[in-house]
Amino acid sequence: MVLNRYGPSMARSMHVRRPATLASLAAELGVSRTTVSNAYNRPDQLSPELRRRVLETARRLGYPGPDPVARSLRTRKAGAVGLLLTENLSYAFRDPAAIGFLEGLALACEDAGTGLLLVPASPEREDVAAVHRAGVDGFVVYSVPDDDPHLAAVLERPVPTVVCDQPDLDNVDRVGIDDRAAMRGLAAHLIALGHRRVGVVCMRLARDRNDGFVSVDRQHAAHFHVQRARLTGLAEEFAEAGVDWTRVPVVERFDHTIASGASAAAQVLDRDPGITALVCTSDILALGALQEAERRGLRVPDDLTVTGFDGIHEAERAGLTTIRQPVMEKGRAAGKLLLDASERTRPRTVDLGTELITGRTAAAPHSAQEERWFGP
Amino acid sequence: MVLNRYGPSMARSMHVRRPATLASLAAELGVSRTTVSNAYNRPDQLSPELRRRVLETARRLGYPGPDPVARSLRTRKAGAVGLLLTENLSYAFRDPAAIGFLEGLALACEDAGTGLLLVPASPEREDVAAVHRAGVDGFVVYSVPDDDPHLAAVLERPVPTVVCDQPDLDNVDRVGIDDRAAMRGLAAHLIALGHRRVGVVCMRLARDRNDGFVSVDRQHAAHFHVQRARLTGLAEEFAEAGVDWTRVPVVERFDHTIASGASAAAQVLDRDPGITALVCTSDILALGALQEAERRGLRVPDDLTVTGFDGIHEAERAGLTTIRQPVMEKGRAAGKLLLDASERTRPRTVDLGTELITGRTAAAPHSAQEERWFGP
DNA sequence: ATGAAAGCGCTAACAC
DNA sequence: GTGTTAGCGCTTTCAT
Numbered sequence: 001m002v003l004n005r006y007g008p009s010m011a012r013s014m015h016v017r018r019p020a021t022l023a024s025l026a027a028e029l030g031v032s033r034t035t036v037s038n039a040y041n042r043p044d045q046l047s048p049e050l051r052r053r054v055l056e057t058a059r060r061l062g063y064p065g066p067d068p069v070a071r072s073l074r075t076r077k078a079g080a081v082g083l084l085l086t087e088n089l090s091y092a093f094r095d096p097a098a099i100g101f102l103e104g105l106a107l108a109c110e111d112a113g114t115g116l117l118l119v120p121a122s123p124e125r126e127d128v129a130a131v132h133r134a135g136v137d138g139f140v141v142y143s144v145p146d147d148d149p150h151l152a153a154v155l156e157r158p159v160p161t162v163v164c165d166q167p168d169l170d171n172v173d174r175v176g177i178d179d180r181a182a183m184r185g186l187a188a189h190l191i192a193l194g195h196r197r198v199g200v201v202c203m204r205l206a207r208d209r210n211d212g213f214v215s216v217d218r219q220h221a222a223h224f225h226v227q228r229a230r231l232t233g234l235a236e237e238f239a240e241a242g243v244d245w246t247r248v249p250v251v252e253r254f255d256h257t258i259a260s261g262a263s264a265a266a267q268v269l270d271r272d273p274g275i276t277a278l279v280c281t282s283d284i285l286a287l288g289a290l291q292e293a294e295r296r297g298l299r300v301p302d303d304l305t306v307t308g309f310d311g312i313h314e315a316e317r318a319g320l321t322t323i324r325q326p327v328m329e330k331g332r333a334a335g336k337l338l339l340d341a342s343e344r345t346r347p348r349t350v351d352l353g354t355e356l357i358t359g360r361t362a363a364a365p366h367s368a369q370e371e372r373w374f375g376p
Numbered sequence: 377m378v379l380n381r382y383g384p385s386m387a388r389s390m391h392v393r394r395p396a397t398l399a400s401l402a403a404e405l406g407v408s409r410t411t412v413s414n415a416y417n418r419p420d421q422l423s424p425e426l427r428r429r430v431l432e433t434a435r436r437l438g439y440p441g442p443d444p445v446a447r448s449l450r451t452r453k454a455g456a457v458g459l460l461l462t463e464n465l466s467y468a469f470r471d472p473a474a475i476g477f478l479e480g481l482a483l484a485c486e487d488a489g490t491g492l493l494l495v496p497a498s499p500e501r502e503d504v505a506a507v508h509r510a511g512v513d514g515f516v517v518y519s520v521p522d523d524d525p526h527l528a529a530v531l532e533r534p535v536p537t538v539v540c541d542q543p544d545l546d547n548v549d550r551v552g553i554d555d556r557a558a559m560r561g562l563a564a565h566l567i568a569l570g571h572r573r574v575g576v577v578c579m580r581l582a583r584d585r586n587d588g589f590v591s592v593d594r595q596h597a598a599h600f601h602v603q604r605a606r607l608t609g610l611a612e613e614f615a616e617a618g619v620d621w622t623r624v625p626v627v628e629r630f631d632h633t634i635a636s637g638a639s640a641a642a643q644v645l646d647r648d649p650g651i652t653a654l655v656c657t658s659d660i661l662a663l664g665a666l667q668e669a670e671r672r673g674l675r676v677p678d679d680l681t682v683t684g685f686d687g688i689h690e691a692e693r694a695g696l697t698t699i700r701q702p703v704m705e706k707g708r709a710a711g712k713l714l715l716d717a718s719e720r721t722r723p724r725t726v727d728l729g730t731e732l733i734t735g736r737t738a739a740a741p742h743s744a745q746e747e748r749w750f751g752p
Numbered sequence: 753a754t755g756a757a758a759g760c761g762c763t764a765a766c767a768c
Numbered sequence: 769g770t771g772t773t774a775g776c777g778c779t780t781t782c783a784t
Contacts, residue, residue, distance in 0.1 A: 021778085023778085031755085032754065032756075033755090033756095033777090033779085034756085034779080035753085037778070041779080045754085047753070050754090062534075064532050065532075066508070066777080066779090067777050069445060069778090070449050070760090070776070070777035070779090071509075071777080071778055072778095073443075073445045073446050073760050073777080073778075073779095075779070076760075078445060078511065079506075079510075080493060080510075088482075089482040089483070089485065089486045089492070090479045093478050093482060094479060102469050106464075106465040106466040106494060109465065110464060110465045110498065113505070113506060114496060115493050115494060115496055115509070116493070116496070117492070117494075118485070118491060118493075118494070119491055120485055120488075120489055120490060120491055127489070129489070132441050132442070132444060133447075133455040134444055135444045135455075156440050156441075157440050158395040158440050397760095398761065398762065399761070407770075409761090409762080409763085410763080410770070413762070414763095421769070422769060423769070426769085442761080442763090443760090445760090446776090447763075448762095448776095449763095449776050449777070450761080450762045450763045450764085451762085451776085452776075
């Protein structure tokens with residue numbers, strides 16, 4: 001069963017082996033190429049006996065079956081979909097939300113018997129070649145900025161594309177959630193609890209690194225639609241509650257890590273120690289904020305309310321108040337949309353639902369003190 | 377920037393657009409195909425002015441650049457490596473060890489600018505076609521049984537292959553750890569603590585489902601080399617300590633989940649309530665065993681010692697005594713090995729190190745009682 | 753049931 | 769610098 005691919009005959013060559021081709025096999029057998037092709041692709045088109053002979057000779061000659069690339073060229077089907085991510089490929093395997101998305105997408109691909117090609121497109125390296133090189137029947141684009149050159153390259157390719165989360169483009173299929181509405185719901189919850197002085201920690205708003213405070217202008221101009229929508233939702237809801245949004249400290253972090261969340265939280269709390277709630281636009285950042293709160297001896301939620309967004313497992317374990325979004329379902333839906341050839345006549349949109357998770361990290365401001373004053 | 381791919385002219389067609397080809401572009405420009413090709417691949421081979429004209433006309437005609445599949449056929453390079461996994465594709469995103477491996481592999485691919493194609497090969501579906509269809513320059517095979525038909529299909533393809541963990545094949549590059557030695561180390565640790573009556577929970581030993589006790593024969597015949605090695609290591613070390621291995625209850629689970637670990641632990645404990653240590657061949661299973669111990673009111677490690685294998689984060693959080701193996705490094709090493717064309721003259725092996733993590737789940741048998749009798 | 757012919761879209765020698 | 773000539777290895781009408 002196992003081929004010896006390191007025999008003496010190979011020792012000189014860099015290549016593994018120059019395999020026989022369909023043509024050479026046909027010649028050896030004294031039949032036409034069509035027949036050999038049929039032996040592999042249309043067993044019913046030739047006598048079982050001949051087919052057996054073909055396959056057996058193939059085995060003897062070490063013919064590995066039709067070359068997939070040549071077949072793809074001929075049939076115009078690659079049998080794979082490409083995935084373009086915001087971040088380094090390897091980062092995707094560290095972000096629970098991305099992992100969930102991948103799981104769902106993989107599921108959809110599996111169901112369709114389609115391969116999933118992870119395209120090596122780092123955001124720093126502006127090398128779009130990887131997109132051009134990808135032999136795929138379509139692309140799924142996961143959460144990239146609207147001015148991402150890789151995205152532009154994908155859209156130039158003559159294959160269907162589905163975007164998950166961002167950007168929101170006319171004429172391109174999309175699956176996502178209503179980030180603005182979800183965040184308004186969370187904000188309403190905080191407002192109902194009594195919070196009026198809040199701070200915000202958000203993810204990267206553009207491709208340039210800006211680890212620090214965010215002007216209202218930058219909030220509006222954010223190239224990441226999702227972050228923009230979440231900030232907008234917050235701003236709207238709090239404005240309606242009488243909060244002057246221009247005075248709310250919003251701190252941005254380029255890197256999406258717990259450490260980033262912690263340092264951003266520190267920056268907000270340093271600027272305005274009087275805030276009663278720290279709204280983070282992701283669970284990862286919120287977990288960092290919790291760390292920072294603990295470091296400062298602030299009890300959560302007694303001294304400080306902290307909220308997240310995503311609903312990852314780690315957040316659940318931490319009892320985080322957050323918005324849960326169906327990350328895996330997003331991946332599935334994106335895959336299905338892409339692989340479902342039917343009705344590809346106009347852009348389709350799938351909007352999935354979210355859920356407010358009331359955890360143990362949000363409470364009325366200064367509830368501890370009040371309890372102390374008025375009894376439990 | 378964004379193409380309208382749903383314009384009225386398209387409405388009738390299932391296809392997105394029939395793009396111009398390199399040839400048609402050359403014709404339009406009145407130059408040869410070579411020149412157009414050079415415009416994309418060898419900018420230095422033509423005047424900047426002509427190149428500009430070519431690219432501009434391409435844009436005007438909606439020519440998306442050289443077709444990647446045709447290019448691959450011609451250059452005999454796909455620009456991607458394939459990954460074959462034991463489990464369903466989607467499962468890989470639920471197993472922390474597999475995720476770590478993927479992260480490392482993605483890292484290596486990224487460094488090389490290579491795509492990573494996840495091959496949709498479910499273990500149940502014996503459909504090997506996906507392997508045949510994969511347009512890749514090589515394969516990484518992650519932890520499959522030695523009789524896996526997908527593996528056989530991969531090995532028949534005329535491209536280099538690297539196996540991670542299992543199986544251990546002559547003539548095929550491999551990266552892994554010394555599972556037997558690692559497990560002997562863990563066993564020695566338990567023996568030093570005083571354990572002599574132990575039970576074992578292990579992962580799937582073959583492609584057939586056998587959720588239950590494992591005969592010594594089945595242990596030896598296991599098609600998963602890694603599990604076999606771990607069991608062998610255990611058996612050897614305990615045998616040297618005078619334990620009759622044939623009497624040690626070993627329970628197997630097909631599904632690799634926490635729930636499986638719990639039910640398997642229950643099965644062992646039901647069979648022999650007198651055991652003092654439960655050795656699990658993975659952290660996931662061990663986490664299940666911990667659950668079951670708690671359910672029974674057994675205190676760990678006072679009443680029962682539990683150990684794992686892998687060193688995943690969740691295990692660390694649980695304070696599990698386990699063997700840590702460098703999962704991410706395995707991925708990286710596998711990728712590097714595959715992508716490093718040099719010295720591919722004879723099979724190479726990378727053996728990575730492991731580390732015994734002494735957590736809070738292993739102690740001397742009945743230490744609690746002893747403490748109670750003799751004071752702390 | 754089998755074969756002949758015609759490309760799929762591109763790149764790489766090699767000539768000019 | 770630019771064009772000519774050959775394929776890469778395969779599938780697919782369309783005849784026979």
